[in-house]
Amino acid sequence: MIEDLLGGRHILTQPEINKFLLTTLLCGVIGAEREFRNKQAGLKTMIMIGLGATLITILSIEIGVNSHDRIAANIVTGIGFLGAGVIFKEDNRVSGLTTACVIWIVAAIGMAVGGGFFEQAVGVTFIVIISLIIFPYVENFFEKRYTKRVYRIVQRYEGESLEKYEESLKTFKLKIKRGSQRLANGVISGTWEATGSPEQHSFFVETMLQDKNILEFDF
Incomplete structure (x- = not known):
């Protein structure tokens, strides 16, 4: 009965479920790091951004028969507005730039997973985590001198x-x-x-x- 109602097409396929689970894992790891550092965009935000980007990319592939990038390309533009919301200027200091960049990268990871580029998504996630862990120590090293x-x-x-x-x-x-x-x-x-x-x-x-x-x- 459900298949008749939906025209014989399942809502979710196993490969799509796997993509959502992988996105949740990868973006969750990045979000956990942001949450640990008490940043504006934390675990839930990163997961939601990644899942949204994955879903839009999957839909873009399914709907955009002649142009697969037609819908997904708007993620790059739209995510910029979301990232701008976490950037603040306080006196002579600008904060939130790193979090804004991470939001943009998380969306890109979601797009990669949605498009089936799993190795690239995992590799970029690994690089991002290493960078977020190591760079603060490098910054502190230079701040103590400069x-x-x-x-x-x-x-x-x-x-x-x-x-x-x-x-x-x-x-x-x-x-x-x-x-x-x-x-x-x-x-x-x-x-x-x-x-x-x-x-x-x-x-x-x-x-x-x-x-x-x-x-x-x-x-």
Whole structure:
């Protein structure tokens, strides 16, 4: 009776079930790593994205007889909007870029599984997991030596520029890039982008906090 109602075609075939199970496994592993790091898109999100991409790819193959990529190609465009939702700008820092990239890759893995490219899907998943595990340690290694911070100093103008603070930055062995300098209503302000170790930054901040001539200090 059910077959008559459905025109003699099963809703799911065993190969399709296998594809959904493989997608759940691969995307679940990536999602678990994101969940462990308390990222915006975690286990459930990654699995849903992967399953959706797999299903759309399967439908694209079944429906698009003359053009199999007609429907699946829109995943690449559509997933970009979802990834943009996890990117945030906080002061001088942008967060969520890695998670957005992972969302895009998870969709690609789902498409690969849906299209029957299992080896490629497994291989990319392995590379992604290794990268997500190792890269944070590499980033921490470089951050300990090359931490970048933006400083802003404001004080009353008494006929002197802010050159002494720039020299102070150099004294603490911080590589600097001068930003804007502004003089208005008897107040002079300046910004610098400084790169160095966290210890060097800490010494500079402690010194500036003891300077009574500074009206405002952003760090």
